Amino acid sequence: MDAKQFVEIDGSYLEGGGQALRNALSLSCILGKPVRVVKIRANRPNPGLSRQHLHGLNLLRDITNADVVGNYLLSSTVEFTPGTIVDNTYRVETHTAASITLIYQMALPVLLFAGRSSRLIVCGGTNVDFAPPVEYMQDVLLPNLRHFGASFDLKVQRYGFYPRGQGRCQLDVEPVAKLNPGKLVAFGNIKSVSGVAYCAGRLPVNIAIDMQQSAQREIHRMWPSQKCNIEPIKHSRQKAYYDGAGILMTVNTTADVVLGASALGKKRIDGHLLGLEVSCQLGGYIREKVCVDNYMQDQLIIYMSLAVGRSTMRTGKLTNHTRTAINVAEQMTGVKFDVATEPDGQMLVSCQGLGHLNKLI
Template sequence: MSCSNPQLIEIDGSVLEGGGQILRMSVTLSALCGIAIKILKIRAGRSKPGLAAQHLKGLQLVRDMSGGRLRGAEIGSTEVEFVPGNIKGGEYYADTQTAGSISLLLQVALPCALFADSKVVLQLKGGTNAEMAPQIDFTTEVFRPNMEKFGGASFDLDLHKRGYFPRGGGHVTVDVEPIKSLKGVNMTVAGKPKCIHGWSYVAGTLHVQMSSQTADGAKQTFRDSLRGVNVNIESYKETTDIAAHNASGIVLVCETTEGCIIGGAGLGKRGIKAQAVGSSAAKDIVDAVSVGACVDSYTQDQLIILMALAEGVSSIRVGEITMHTKTAIYITEKLTKVKFIITEEQSTNIISCTGLGLINKNVK
């Protein structure tokens, strides 16, 4: 099935989440579906409206991958037009030149890379562990295994250097082999927590004891709420060749008896105790598990585009529908023929749709 539309479609960049997610979803679906778009009122409700460096680099990355035309692409711009071409394999480079999130650059580029005409290599620079975005470890350890359930789509990531706020400087290489299509998923039975593992880290001049304190906070929360579940959290200090600047954080992964992968994460902040950071990250998992969700609140919105592109019906049980998920559904329905149905069941919601069944004709 095709989702092409020869007419330029206007998108209000101020609705719902009102930020970078609208840009990422819009330009990615534009490139995949051959839809020309015009995004207006970009980040209109933010303290600094318009495109920031991170958003601009994401738009330019998809433009390069698809050989498209991009107008209005400059810092502070509140209006852009994008006319996509054909997604090509090759090596592509994007550098936020700030601590702007590498994971968000990958979010905009990865679906396009999966439907390229040959292998894609992404050289991405910026922040690997940044606020208001998935940590790169969350992307590889939580998002990736959930993505792989859609028929084997995956990626390899090589981390060369970590980048933290405010300096950035992180660098990863991502290799993506194109696929023929994505397959619908049925992720509606959560099962029970089987095991939990994770990583608690510090870098720069911070003492390694802080990583242990962060891990202890997570472990205590799990002992209080998920008794009897095996928890293994590695505490360590990054080497200076990988991470030269100060930072701390934690990434946690819960695997259930039904194969669900549920994550939690947190970054250290000045004035917040390390134990509290670990406890908050653990609570992300506890909250999802306690209601019977099959994915955590940070992963649910990232799966919407995969559901829309896949062949057949997809159904995923989540907890509360987040604003990012509502935004992802809104943009997807606006740019494609896919319609989502949300069914409430006690403390959970089942998100369902019949996908486009997008086919990559370059893959046999």
């Protein structure tokens, strides 16, 4: 800390993307600790704040009446001094396909520590590259957060894809008094393998059916007795103005493990290939019997660091996103994460959380 008592976070560390900024600012708001983030997104081809990050930053400024320096496009340094978390209805209009879920990723942990329930309406992209698809947030993040005693209600009013965006979602968050420690260590037995294959705009429903059939076929090939139920959906014009396609698959187990895998259609969409890609990714998780998938890993770190008690997750090889999230959480909260490799190559990530209590309820 310097004379102004800022915790300084190096945004170029390891992954060097937007996630270090998001986690640092969220923890700053929750803990009431001023933070300075330098070298923001230094490892990206377009370093500095992009629109998505700027919208998220300004949203957290509004939620906590923060003093902010450096909140402009392409800024590489931000100083953020939060005030108190204020429950309210907040709206963010990105005017682009900026990821709605990444803006939620920043605000959700903060609103969990508000005094009363809050609503956050965001317009932008619901299913865009390098971000959680909105279905993943509903079907994978939500059940994983329940292990920590947290939850939310997320409604998609309209889907939005790259490049036009124009999706619109509503997130309702009930605050918690504290976060419980998450124990995600036992795999249990598979209860269901399911998913949704969607397309929208001018794209024919056949694309969704191709994704469905190839994904189901592949699961059947790997585990002949395992049922796999994927719903093909063509979104109506009201539900999505423009073209887009993708698939999300999940596996649910008797130990309340929920793993997800997804893919998004690009220019020339081959539904068969997308279905195959996603079922293979999910099949890999099932074979490894991990309890947390590769994307959920980094998203749970912030909750583990704040919980009252010791959280543990059994997962695969750690991603750079996860190592970066651990680094930020350790600096912001002072907790220490332990990472151990199991004989079969799985990783056990654990930490004695800070035990942060919500003083506003």
